[in-house]
Amino acid sequence: MLKETRVATLGLGRLGYYHTKNLHEKVRGAKLVSVVDPFGDQAEKVAAELGVESWSKDPDDVFQDPNIDAVVIVTPTSTHGEMIKKAAKHGKHFFVEKPLTQSLEEADEVIQVINENNVICQVGFMRRFDPAYYDAKKRIEAGDIGKPVYFKGITRDFTCPPEEFIKNSGGIFLDCSIHDYDIARYLMGAEITSVSAHGTVVRHPFMSKYNDVDQGMTYIEFDSGAAGDVEASRNSRHGYDIRAEIIGTEGSLFVGTFGNKNTTLLNAKGSNYEIIPDFQTRFDDAYLLELEEFIKCVQENKEPRVTALDSKINMKIALAATKSFLNGGEKIVLETAKVTN
Amino acid sequence: MLKETRVATLGLGRLGYYHTKNLHEKVRGAKLVSVVDPFGDQAEKVAAELGVESWSKDPDDVFQDPNIDAVVIVTPTSTHGEMIKKAAKHGKHFFVEKPLTQSLEEADEVIQVINENNVICQVGFMRRFDPAYYDAKKRIEAGDIGKPVYFKGITRDFTCPPEEFIKNSGGIFLDCSIHDYDIARYLMGAEITSVSAHGTVVRHPFMSKYNDVDQGMTYIEFDSGAAGDVEASRNSRHGYDIRAEIIGTEGSLFVGTFGNKNTTLLNAKGSNYEIIPDFQTRFDDAYLLELEEFIKCVQENKEPRVTALDSKINMKIALAATKSFLNGGEKIVLETAKVTN
Amino acid sequence: MLKETRVATLGLGRLGYYHTKNLHEKVRGAKLVSVVDPFGDQAEKVAAELGVESWSKDPDDVFQDPNIDAVVIVTPTSTHGEMIKKAAKHGKHFFVEKPLTQSLEEADEVIQVINENNVICQVGFMRRFDPAYYDAKKRIEAGDIGKPVYFKGITRDFTCPPEEFIKNSGGIFLDCSIHDYDIARYLMGAEITSVSAHGTVVRHPFMSKYNDVDQGMTYIEFDSGAAGDVEASRNSRHGYDIRAEIIGTEGSLFVGTFGNKNTTLLNAKGSNYEIIPDFQTRFDDAYLLELEEFIKCVQENKEPRVTALDSKINMKIALAATKSFLNGGEKIVLETAKVTN
Amino acid sequence: MLKETRVATLGLGRLGYYHTKNLHEKVRGAKLVSVVDPFGDQAEKVAAELGVESWSKDPDDVFQDPNIDAVVIVTPTSTHGEMIKKAAKHGKHFFVEKPLTQSLEEADEVIQVINENNVICQVGFMRRFDPAYYDAKKRIEAGDIGKPVYFKGITRDFTCPPEEFIKNSGGIFLDCSIHDYDIARYLMGAEITSVSAHGTVVRHPFMSKYNDVDQGMTYIEFDSGAAGDVEASRNSRHGYDIRAEIIGTEGSLFVGTFGNKNTTLLNAKGSNYEIIPDFQTRFDDAYLLELEEFIKCVQENKEPRVTALDSKINMKIALAATKSFLNGGEKIVLETAKVTN
Known part of the structure; x- marks a missing residue:
């Protein structure tokens, strides 16, 4: 059996919470070790509900944690660029909800950073x-x-x-x-x-x-x-x-x-x-399968089915x-x- | 083109009327020349509505008419035996609604008469x-x-x-x-x-x-x-x-x-x-196709798809x-x- | 019962022959009295096959026949304008395959002639x-x-x-x-x-x-x-x-x-x-129903479901x-x- | 969050292995702590593959382990009676594949033992x-x-x-x-x-x-x-x-x-x-859902949807x-x- 991938989720809105539960309860090979959300006590509440060992309001806590292998980014689109760049620079593999960034220019930037840091990036085109x-x-x-x-x-x-x-x-x-x-x-x-x-x-x-x-x-x-x-x-x-x-x-x-x-x-x-x-009902399987593939890509160092370039x-x-x-x-x-x- | 088959219908209840209209309006090669029903003025009314040249309250008028080639029997089951025997003895080919007769014994009798008189007999198993x-x-x-x-x-x-x-x-x-x-x-x-x-x-x-x-x-x-x-x-x-x-x-x-x-x-x-x-909606095509086959069998002297023995x-x-x-x-x-x- | 409508068909190509058979065999109230096609012996052959009393190579024979009430025009599109104008001027109601004419200008012309001569015109949008x-x-x-x-x-x-x-x-x-x-x-x-x-x-x-x-x-x-x-x-x-x-x-x-x-x-x-x-299989019913409606419109002097203006x-x-x-x-x-x- | 239910599976044939994987990978609230199979090295192999902490060839190891809360019995039908009685007497809740036992008499016996020991029993009618x-x-x-x-x-x-x-x-x-x-x-x-x-x-x-x-x-x-x-x-x-x-x-x-x-x-x-x-494809969801319900019944002390009496x-x-x-x-x-x- 492969080493478990230690994952944190960033952003606990409706879709972020959904991804977090999937990761915690259903994705083989993933261990959810931290949840992050800046708003109110959402991170604390979700951590308590799911029995996750750690939570924070600050994504940097995750990026700087050497025990975290990968992050799932479900923050507002306007923050994707910053989150991706930090994740890549700290050597964290990441899954990010679509769209990759807010602009094509920012997309070019993050693709460069991803390549330089050699991290796995998968984007949430779940179909x-x-x-x-x-x-x-x-x-x-x-x-x-x-x-x-x-x-x-x-x-x-x-x-x-x-x-x-x-x-x-x-x-x-x-x-x-x-x-x-x-x-x-x-x-x-x-x-x-x-x-x-x-x-x-x-x-x-x-x-x-x-x-x-x-x-x-x-x-x-x-x-x-x-x-x-x-x-x-x-x-x-x-x-x-x-x-x-x-x-x-x-x-x-x-x-x-x-x-x-x-x-x-x-x-x-x-x-x-x-x-x-x-969409949750229609793509219930797809949302789980994309996270399973992401973990598998991290563990086997493979290119995901949907890349940053896509x-x-x-x-x-x-x-x-x-x-x-x-x-x-x-x-x-x-x-x-x-x-x- | 084959000679038109001159047909009379016996019995103008719901299904009899339906067969009669099909024959009159849609069955190629058939010419409806008479309609018979003993009750009230049903025969007269149907003849007028469809423009049929002749009508009667008495089936014998049809059996004895040398210009009639075939009959469609849609009378009550209890009369099937009598109608069939008369039709066969007068050399009329016939289509009869199921069941053939009221009893197996009567079925044996009519099968014998059919064979002796060498007429075409088709029974209404429309499926x-x-x-x-x-x-x-x-x-x-x-x-x-x-x-x-x-x-x-x-x-x-x-x-x-x-x-x-x-x-x-x-x-x-x-x-x-x-x-x-x-x-x-x-x-x-x-x-x-x-x-x-x-x-x-x-x-x-x-x-x-x-x-x-x-x-x-x-x-x-x-x-x-x-x-x-x-x-x-x-x-x-x-x-x-x-x-x-x-x-x-x-x-x-x-x-x-x-x-x-x-x-x-x-x-x-x-x-x-x-x-x-x-059933009329479901078997609309079938009711027409069985009458078309009956006329074709009469014209080409073929055995129908559903026989008296069936x-x-x-x-x-x-x-x-x-x-x-x-x-x-x-x-x-x-x-x-x-x-x- | 309404008076039978006496109809001729013009054009006996694939679709013309199909309409002709429908009219002859299935359309209540219609009597096919003549078939016209200028090519070879097509009109003569179809008349023989269907037992139609008259045939011709020349549409004018139909237009000038006072015993014909209506025509079904299935000739090449380039001839529609001429056929329609002749039909209308001779007081024949007509069904014409789509398109009405070759150009919008010609469409305006025929619409005027139709209105002046007060004939029923139905166009073959069978859907x-x-x-x-x-x-x-x-x-x-x-x-x-x-x-x-x-x-x-x-x-x-x-x-x-x-x-x-x-x-x-x-x-x-x-x-x-x-x-x-x-x-x-x-x-x-x-x-x-x-x-x-x-x-x-x-x-x-x-x-x-x-x-x-x-x-x-x-x-x-x-x-x-x-x-x-x-x-x-x-x-x-x-x-x-x-x-x-x-x-x-x-x-x-x-x-x-x-x-x-x-x-x-x-x-x-x-x-x-x-x-x-x-299309014949898909619109089998529709092709029959449009001709039935045409005959009904002629008999009851009603406007068809698809007009020249449509x-x-x-x-x-x-x-x-x-x-x-x-x-x-x-x-x-x-x-x-x-x-x- | 409720306390995790510690489960062992008995029998690692095709269906036993399938249940074991479901329990290990997908059933919330269950922790697979041991797998048992008497044949060859199947238990050892499955334990290694899934990373289960303990395995045995002898079901008694499980029955006598005070740290095990529940067992899933997928052994041959002829052994169901014995397994059930042992499980019940050791206070283990159990899920058993259908049929409950080999005979109606044995069914009566086990129902009595279940009632006396007040354990949860669910039978595998997954439909x-x-x-x-x-x-x-x-x-x-x-x-x-x-x-x-x-x-x-x-x-x-x-x-x-x-x-x-x-x-x-x-x-x-x-x-x-x-x-x-x-x-x-x-x-x-x-x-x-x-x-x-x-x-x-x-x-x-x-x-x-x-x-x-x-x-x-x-x-x-x-x-x-x-x-x-x-x-x-x-x-x-x-x-x-x-x-x-x-x-x-x-x-x-x-x-x-x-x-x-x-x-x-x-x-x-x-x-x-x-x-x-x-059947695995058709009832993929059902096989998982029945195990989830079993764990829930154990944790909440509820009667399962399919009982021993059923x-x-x-x-x-x-x-x-x-x-x-x-x-x-x-x-x-x-x-x-x-x-x-």
Whole structure:
């Protein structure tokens, strides 16, 4: 058995707490030794609840602790750059929630620091770990659909997030479609070379205040000659709806489902099954599997399935889509991302 | 083009009227020339509505008309024997609703008359014409599932028929399961050699008065070594539910569906589609296709897909199942039906 | 019973022959009295096969026959204008395959002639008659999904048509997406106010010669404030794939299915069902129902579900989409179509 | 946080090893402190692999260890009685794989010892913990289908187990259908009052040597007035197929699915998805959830969802079904199990 990896989590908000519990209760090979959160007594409370030996309000306590091997960064995006640089400089491997940083420039900086310090960095694009998307990846690689020529992605939120969230979300292309851009690159095995983005406020007028929309559509082209479209929506009244269709020269793959449980209720009103309500339910497995992979990469010194560079490319695409949308759908050509570093 | 077949329908109740309209409006090669019903002015009314040239209250008018080639008999079961014998003796080909006759003895009689007069006889086991069951038949014959070894049949009525109907229905095995016995024989390509039948009144206490049940189950064995089970129910609250599963040595075939329309409504309560409400909706195609086949058999002098002998064998099985049920589930061995005539 | 409508069909190519058989064999109230085709002996052969009393190589024979009430025009698009004008001037009601005419100017002309001569004109947008799309329409009108805010349409051909066809098809937006534009307008109960169209040749390089693509995507906006996207593809290797998703403020409706038969084959390789292979199979009901409606409109002097004006608006949208695509996805604003005549 | 429960596992065969790994890696609140297996060096190897502090070839080492709170018994059925009695007498709570014991008499004995020593006993009927069956239970209790009146259970093994296994399996009713008897009692909220069992060797002739069959069917009646049927099969070539349908007076519930992954492959051969291959895949969640509940019951001194009495009743039903089958399907009335202890 490999040596246990000693991990601390930074940031104990909703998702940070969720990652922390997963690490503590379910991830083989990880030992949660400290939790950090600057706000109130959240770190102390979580430590007590989970029986973690140490807690702090100051991330530096973790960075300077020689007994800590790795950190999981779930702090606000605006602090990612600083956290990553400190982690890398102290030789801590790290997992960081997407997006990598706030700007492309900062992304370049942190990628340099990561490389110089030779630490493992994994970014939280969890769809790559979802069993359905991953099964699709393996089937495509096995040649089950020939050469993939079209990608269709759907990301629909069950309910619109509150105005306070939308305001700081970066817009629908950066907040939602970025997951489809990433998984499209992964599944198609190709880089996106152009984007044209459109959007409309069809239901929530307040969106306009922030130059944001509740329906977004990006038409994308790949350096393999393939194309695709990506819908993002804040208007789904039927549940959290995440699907993909990949059309290949020999067949197609459809990813995703609606059914939340393997029970169907039938009565005179018809057949009825519950639809997946939220992202935690849909990606429950994926969130665990990505942390398991992170620990494994640390222990075996392997490159993770989602790198800092991947994350930077995704940001670049999402920013270009946002610009395209703001320019009335203008097509924006991206330099082939593969050679960009 | 073949000569048009001149047809009369006998009996204009719900199903008789339905067959009559199908013949008149949709069946290629048939010309409806007369309609007969002894009750009130039903024949006159239907003739006027459909623009049929002739009508009568007396079936003999049809039998004696040399210009009529074939009749469709949808009169009460108690009159089938008489109608069939008259039709055959006057050289009229006929389609008759199931069951062939009221008793096995009468079935033997009419089979003899049919043979002597060399007329085409087709019985209304419409499932054999349903595109889904027929597709299963073709796939089994093509070897898609290897040798079929188990048959599972489900026949569930949406709502329980009224007491008046149940009283004269002959019981659930004769009224419902007979369709599964027939289609099981057809799909398995084998004859049933034993039945054990069980049943319970789980919802409609009045059934007990008639020694009938609202849930019936028949365990069956075939001369091919295969086995099967057949559920009949008067208790489905979710719709008209007709399905079959055929297990073979190389694969399985599932027949049937719930969805009535290709639309699905999704909302916060889940996914919802309408379920098939009744037998006319479910077997709409089959009712038309069986009449088309009947006309074709008459025109080309071919044996229909369901013969009088099939119908007699089905009755024999259903009567044995009823006896088994009344004797507490006792296994009743049937002489191999294939050699019985 | 209403007086039978005496009909002639003009054009006996693949679709013309299909309509002709439907009219002759299945459409209540219609009597096929003549068939016309200028090529070889096609008209004579079809008349013989179906037992039609009259045939001709010259459409004028039909227009001048006072005993003919209505015509079904399935001639090449380039002749639609002439056929329609002649039909209208001779007082013949007519059904015409889409598109109405070759140009918007010609569409204006024929609409004027139709109005002056007060004849019934129905255009072949058969999706409005498909039971699934029509069920969706009724549910939307019943308020089942609240106010519709987003339309997603998918039209995927099983195999790419031959180069000879593509050459004269008018391009993917006019040939394929026009069906989605029409059904989107119908289902959303709103007119399209802008289009932005994109496309890529992902598989069939020969398309480039004709400025055409094998994958097209149109982003659309409606005068109700709703939006939508429409994919058209010549690359489906899994079957003929026609679906729609309509998102409303209270729920969603999904239209369409893959399953061609209600049988599923299961074996060690998994579950398998046959997918719909072609448009005749998918829209078998719709093609019949639209002709039935046409005859009914003629007999009852009602306006058909798809008018000449509808058809003109659809052309306008498709032409704008084509222009947008050729201009790199430029957004093209359409005058609100409702007031255009 | 509650005190950690210190657990040892007895028996490290396939299922024992699986339970051991679940306990060690995933079950919150449990600490695996010892593993026991008498054969070869299996205990030593598993202890080394998992990093467990102690191992032994002798169960008594565990029973006599005052630091062990609970044991998980996955030894051969013939040893269950002895293991249970020792565990109880040493005050160890225990989880035991089904069946409880080899005979009803031994079941009575162990139930007495359990009661005298006041230990928690949970038996491995894992279906009660499967999210789909459990969801059905909650919906039935919530009244979603009214009063349940019919239960239909299907249990189909993907491939027939080897002759060596069948020989000692106790027959298909004890080995397979017992799971359906248990879940039927649980879902219907009622006890089984009669069984009639049938069976046939349809594929594997060697079964006959052991008076066993590869297709079994049990018709059951409940003290609530409901009825049901239970199919068991060793002949499924399409995968591991476990489903249930519960018909109620207001609606129905269908439990179970075929799809193993949320990906569907579509090509010219049709739609294809992988089917669940085996019980570990199908009941992966259930096997973990039952152990989590066991630990929780130990820590909170609660009665488990499946008790020793449940297990004894299930055995009684399975033995009666076996007897009924051997007597040609004779109906066997069971004393109402609820009062039996």
